[in-house]
Amino acid sequence: MRKAVLPLLICFIVVGCATTSLPPVTTGGFVFEDDEKRLWLRSEEEQEVLNDSGLIYEDEELEVYLNEIAKKIQPPEIFEHISFNVKVIENPYLNAFAFPNGIIYVHTGILARMENEAQLATILAHEMTHATHRHAVEQFRKIKNMTAFLATVQVTVGGLGGGYGDLAVLLGTIGTVAAVTGYSRELETEADMEGLNRIIEAGYDPTEAPKLFIHLKKGLEEEKRKEPFFFGTHPRLKERIRNYETFLETKYQGQRGGIKNSETFLEKIDKLILDNACLDLNLGRFKIAERGVAKYLTIGGNDPKAYCLLGEICRERGEEGDKEKAKEHYQRAISLDPSYPEAHKGIGLIYYKQGENALAKKSLETYLSLSPGASDSAYIEEYIRHCSKGERR
C-alpha cells in the first residue's frame, strides 16, 4: 500500500510544482485555467462587498483620469483579456492593490502623497503586473495547505489593530493577500521590474519610481508611525526602493527623463488631498492632516475650506499655542469667504470656552444664520443661551 502511495504523492508534488508557474497574459495564447476562473469569481464577490461598503471615494472625473493612465500603461490587446478598472478607496493609509481580474483599488492616502503622474503610473504598473502575470494564481497554487494559509491570513488580519486597518477584515482572502501581505519577494520584484518596463514604454520618467517610495518611507520614519498595509510597511518600501534603484543602475542605465505631468496630476487630486486630510484628522493624525492641507494650499491657493480645516486641526489638537493658531486660520477663512459657516462656528467655540461670551455669541449666531439647518444647532443654541445669560460654562 505504502509503495503505491509514495509514487502518487511524488506525482502530485511534481505536477503541483510544474503548474505553479504560468505564462503572463502578455505572451499570447492565454488559456484561462479552472482554478483561475474560481479565483476571479471569488474576486468579484469580494469586490462586491467593497463596492457596497460606502468606502469607495466618489469622484467620477478622477476615476476617468486614473483609468486613462492605466490605458497608457498597457497595450490595448491586454484589455481584451483583463478589463482593468481603477477605483479609489477612502482610506488614509498608504496602499494600492489589484485583484487577479484587474480591478485595482488605490487608497486616498497614497494618492494624496504622490507628486506627479509618473509616480501614479509606477504604482498602477506594479499592480497591473500582478494581474497580467497572474501572481494570485501562482501564489495560491504554491500553497498546498489552504486551511493553514487562511489561518495565517486571519492571524495577520487580527494583528492589524483598529481604525482604517480594519479594512482588511472586509477584503476577503484574495484581497488580503493583495493588500496586506503582498506576494512572495520574487513576484513583487517581478511586478517592480515589469512595472518599470511598462512606465518607460509609456514614456514616463522612471526616476520618479524610487522617489515615490523614498518619500513614503521618509514620512513613516519621521512620524514614527506604523501602518497595516503592504505599501505602508517599512521593509516592503525598502525592497521597492532597492529594486527600482538596482534596475535603474543596471538594465535601465542611462534611461532618464520622460513625462512627469505634475501639474495635471495635482489638479486632478487636489480635492482628494483635502478630503484625505479630513480622514487623517478623524484618525487624530494631526501632523499628517496638517501636511495634507499645506500641500493642498500650495496647489490650490486660497480656499476658506482649507483654512477652516487647519483651524479644526489646531482646535482639536489643543497643544500650547494651538487655540491662537486656530483663531488665525478661522479668521483667514472668514476673510476669504465671510459666508463660510464652519469658520464662524470654530472661532465661536474657542471664544465660548475662553469665556469671551460676547464674541462667542456673535460668532455662533452668525454660524446659525448662515447654516440654519445645521445638525448641531441644538448645541449652538444652548451655548448662545449661556452667553446671553452671562454664564461661564
Next chain:
Amino acid sequence: MKRYLVILLLLITGCAPWVKVGGLYKSPPHNFSVELPNGWMRLNTGDRLYITRDGVLLQNIIIERLNIEKPLEHTKKKFSKDMLPQEVAEVVLDNISSDQTVLNFEVKENIPARISGFPGFKVVFTYKNKDGLWLKSILYGFIGDEWFYGIRYTAARRYYFDKDLRTFEKVFESFRLIKTA
C-alpha cells in the same frame, strides 16, 4: 488531552460568565448603578457591561467607563476634561466611523443631553456591519471627573431596534453615578 480541554473550558466559562439579570445593578468599582431589565443576560468585560436578551448581534446595551487618558481603539484623538459635550461626541463619532468594519455610517441625530445630572450628548446613528446587517445605535455619553461614561443601545435596524427601545430608555433613565466629585 482531555484534561487540557476541561481546563480550557473552565477558563473560558470562568472568563465569560453570562448571567441572568433584573433589578438594581451596582458597580462600585465603575462608580455607577443602573436598573437592568428582567430576563436579560449580562456580561462584564473590563471597562464594559454588556446586556442582551436575544444575543449581542441582534440587540445589546453597553455601559462603559473609560479613563480619559486611555487611548481609543480607532482614533488617536483623546478626551479631555475641558471638552464641551459636542466635542466629546465628535471624538466618539470619529472613533466609531474610523472603524472600517462600520460601513455606510450615518449620524441621524446629535444633540445635548443631561445624564445623571451631567451635561452630555445623545447621538443616534445607523451603519452596516461587515456581514451586511443594518444596525441602529443610540449613544449617550459624558465626561465626569477623569472618566468617560457611555450608555449605548445597538440593535438590528429592522424589528429589533424599535422592539427594545423602551427597555433601553428605562435603563438609561435609571443610570446614576454612585459618587460625584
